[in-house]
Amino acid sequence: MGSCGTFSVSLKKRDIISAALPLQDHWLPMSNLDLLLPPLDVGVFFCYKNSFSLDVSMNIIKKSLAEALVAFYPLAGEIVHNSLGEPELLCNNRGVEFVHAYADIELQNIDLYHPDESVEGKLVPVRKQGVLTVQVTELSCGGLVIGCSFDHRVADAYSINLFLIAWAELARSKPISNPPSFRRSTLNPRRPPIANAFYNDLFLxxxxxxxxxxxxxxxxxxxxxxxxxxxxxxxxxxxxxxxxxxxxxxxxxxxxxxxxxxxxxxxxxxxxxxxxxxxxxxxxxxxxxxxxxxxxxxxxxxxxxxxxxxxxxxxxxxxxxxxxxxxxxxxxxxxxxxxxxxxxxxxxxxxxxxxxxxxxxxxxxxxxxxxxxxxxxxxxxxxxxxxxxxxxxxxxxxxxxxxxxxxxxxxxxxxxxxxxxxxxxxxxxxxxxxxxxxxxxxxxxxxxxxxxxxxxxxxx
CATH class of the missing domain: 3.30.559.10 (Chloramphenicol acetyltransferase-like domain)
Known part of the structure; x- marks a missing residue:
C-alpha cells in the first residue's frame, strides 16, 4: 500500500458551530458514573469515497450539525469545575469548533493500517476547547473524511453513536429516530447509599x-x-x-x-x-x-x-x-x-x-x-x-x-x-x-x- 506518512493536511477554515436554536444557559451535573472517567479524548472518523460538490457537502454538514446540537446541547457546552473540584457541564451553547481542511492524497492511498501516521492529528482533530471538535478533510480524489474528537467525561461510545446517527439523519432531512435523554435521576444513588468493599478491588x-x-x-x-x-x-x-x-x-x-x-x-x-x-x-x-x-x-x-x-x-x-x-x-x-x-x-x-x-x-x-x-x-x-x-x-x-x-x-x-x-x-x-x-x-x-x-x- 505504501506509506502515507509524507502527506500533509492544510487548514482551509476554522469556524464555531452553535445550536441552530437559542438555548438558555444551564448546568447539567455529571452522573456518578461520569465521575469515574479521567479527562480523556476519544476520536472517531468516517471515510467517504465520493460526495456532492464541496460547497454543497460542507453546507449540509454544517447545517445539520447546528440542528443536531439543539437536541445534543451538552456537546456545544463546556466542562467547568464546581467548588468541590468536581467537573460539571455548563450548557451555554459556546459551540463546537469546526475545522475545514485539505489533504493532497486519494482515499485509496491513505494507510489506515498505520493510523499513527495517517489519522492521528491529521484526520481526527485535536480537541483544544469545549466538548466536541469536528474536522472535515477534503481529499484530492473528491472524497471526504469526517473526524470528531470528544471529551469522554461527557459521553461514552454508545452516546456518541446516538449523536452521529442523529446528525446524519438530519443531514438527509429526516427526524431524529432516537432523541437523547439527559435524565440524570436514572443514575441517582440509593438513599442511603449501600457500601460495598467489592469495588475497592476494581478502582483506585x-x-x-x-x-x-x-x-x-x-x-x-x-x-x-x-x-x-x-x-x-x-x-x-x-x-x-x-x-x-x-x-x-x-x-x-x-x-x-x-x-x-x-x-x-x-x-x-x-x-x-x-x-x-x-x-x-x-x-x-x-x-x-x-x-x-x-x-x-x-x-x-x-x-x-x-x-x-x-x-x-x-x-x-x-x-x-x-x-x-x-x-x-x-x-x-x-x-x-x-x-x-x-x-x-x-x-x-x-x-x-x-x-x-x-x-x-x-x-x-x-x-x-x-x-x-x-x-x-x-x-x-x-x-x-x-x-x-x-x-x-x-x-x-x-x-x-x-x-x-x-x-x-x-x-x-x-x-x-x-x-x-x-x-x-x-x-x-x-x-x-x-x-x-x-x-x-x-x-x-x-x-x-x-x-x-x-x-x-x-x-x-
Missing amino acids: PPPSSLPLPLPFAPTDPLINRIYYMEAKDITHLQTLSSFDGSPKRSKLVSFTAFLWKIMAECEDGLKTCKMGVVVDGRERLDKTTTFDKLSLSNSMSSSMQNYFGNVLSIPYGEVVSSELKDMPLGLVAEMVHDFLFPAMTEEHFRGLIDWVELDRPETSVPKVYGKKDENDGEAIVVSSGQRFPVGGIDFGWGKPHFGSYHFPWGGQTGYVMPMPSPRKNGDWIVYMHLFQKHLDLVETKGRSVFKPLNPAYLEL
Missing part, C-alpha cells in the same frame, strides 16, 4: 499529578494499528472457546480470551497480565441480567436506550502469564466469563453508583489502568464496538467506505475495539492501541486471524 484513586495511575509505568510508547478479522475466523475462535458440554461462549468473550493468551506470550513468566472488558450498564439497569446479553443484543427497554452519558464498568482478570500460556483457549474463555459475570447485573451498577457517592468528591479510576508494583505485568482493555453504526452515517451521498474509533488514551494500558466491517459480511474491523511487543505477537501468533487493513479489503 489517581495521583493528582497524572490523569492515570502510573507509578510503575514503562516508558515505551503504545502504537496504533487497524486490522480486519474474517467471519470464519471469529466463528472458529468461538468454537475453540467452548468446552464439550459447556455453554457456548460469545464472540466477544472468545476474542478476548484469544487476545489474552497472545498477550501472555511476551510477559515474564513470574509476572501477571491483566485483561479488562468494558461493560455497558444500560441493559443491566433495564433489568436485563442474563449473561448471554453480552453477545450485544440490541433489545433494551426505552428507559435507558437513549440515555446520553457514561454507563460503564471495567471488570478485569489477572493471571500469572506462565500459567496463562499453558491453558487451553476454552479455560481462558471461562476465566473471562467468570470476571465478567458479576458485572452483568443491575446490582453491580447500582452498587457502583453508591460506591462513588460515598467517596465524593474523591475520584477513582479503574484499577486495570494502573500497576500495584514493578512486578506487575501489562494490561489490555477490550471494548466492544459492535454497535458502531458505520453504515448509518450517511449524510446524503452514501454510506462511508470505512469508519473507526481512534482512542490512543494515554498511559500504559492497551486498548482494543472490535467493530463491524463496512462490508456487512460478519467480518470485524479491529482497532488496537498496544505496545510494539504485543503487536509483534498479534502479527506472528495471531497472523492467521488478524490481517492488516488494506485498500483491497475495503474495495477502494
Whole structure:
C-alpha cells in the first residue's frame, strides 16, 4: 500500500458551530458514573469515497450539525469545575469548533493500517476547547473524511453513536429516530447509599499529578494499528472457546480470551497480565441480567436506550502469564466469563453508583489502568464496538467506505475495539492501541486471524 506518512493536511477554515436554536444557559451535573472517567479524548472518523460538490457537502454538514446540537446541547457546552473540584457541564451553547481542511492524497492511498501516521492529528482533530471538535478533510480524489474528537467525561461510545446517527439523519432531512435523554435521576444513588468493599478491588484513586495511575509505568510508547478479522475466523475462535458440554461462549468473550493468551506470550513468566472488558450498564439497569446479553443484543427497554452519558464498568482478570500460556483457549474463555459475570447485573451498577457517592468528591479510576508494583505485568482493555453504526452515517451521498474509533488514551494500558466491517459480511474491523511487543505477537501468533487493513479489503 505504501506509506502515507509524507502527506500533509492544510487548514482551509476554522469556524464555531452553535445550536441552530437559542438555548438558555444551564448546568447539567455529571452522573456518578461520569465521575469515574479521567479527562480523556476519544476520536472517531468516517471515510467517504465520493460526495456532492464541496460547497454543497460542507453546507449540509454544517447545517445539520447546528440542528443536531439543539437536541445534543451538552456537546456545544463546556466542562467547568464546581467548588468541590468536581467537573460539571455548563450548557451555554459556546459551540463546537469546526475545522475545514485539505489533504493532497486519494482515499485509496491513505494507510489506515498505520493510523499513527495517517489519522492521528491529521484526520481526527485535536480537541483544544469545549466538548466536541469536528474536522472535515477534503481529499484530492473528491472524497471526504469526517473526524470528531470528544471529551469522554461527557459521553461514552454508545452516546456518541446516538449523536452521529442523529446528525446524519438530519443531514438527509429526516427526524431524529432516537432523541437523547439527559435524565440524570436514572443514575441517582440509593438513599442511603449501600457500601460495598467489592469495588475497592476494581478502582483506585489517581495521583493528582497524572490523569492515570502510573507509578510503575514503562516508558515505551503504545502504537496504533487497524486490522480486519474474517467471519470464519471469529466463528472458529468461538468454537475453540467452548468446552464439550459447556455453554457456548460469545464472540466477544472468545476474542478476548484469544487476545489474552497472545498477550501472555511476551510477559515474564513470574509476572501477571491483566485483561479488562468494558461493560455497558444500560441493559443491566433495564433489568436485563442474563449473561448471554453480552453477545450485544440490541433489545433494551426505552428507559435507558437513549440515555446520553457514561454507563460503564471495567471488570478485569489477572493471571500469572506462565500459567496463562499453558491453558487451553476454552479455560481462558471461562476465566473471562467468570470476571465478567458479576458485572452483568443491575446490582453491580447500582452498587457502583453508591460506591462513588460515598467517596465524593474523591475520584477513582479503574484499577486495570494502573500497576500495584514493578512486578506487575501489562494490561489490555477490550471494548466492544459492535454497535458502531458505520453504515448509518450517511449524510446524503452514501454510506462511508470505512469508519473507526481512534482512542490512543494515554498511559500504559492497551486498548482494543472490535467493530463491524463496512462490508456487512460478519467480518470485524479491529482497532488496537498496544505496545510494539504485543503487536509483534498479534502479527506472528495471531497472523492467521488478524490481517492488516488494506485498500483491497475495503474495495477502494
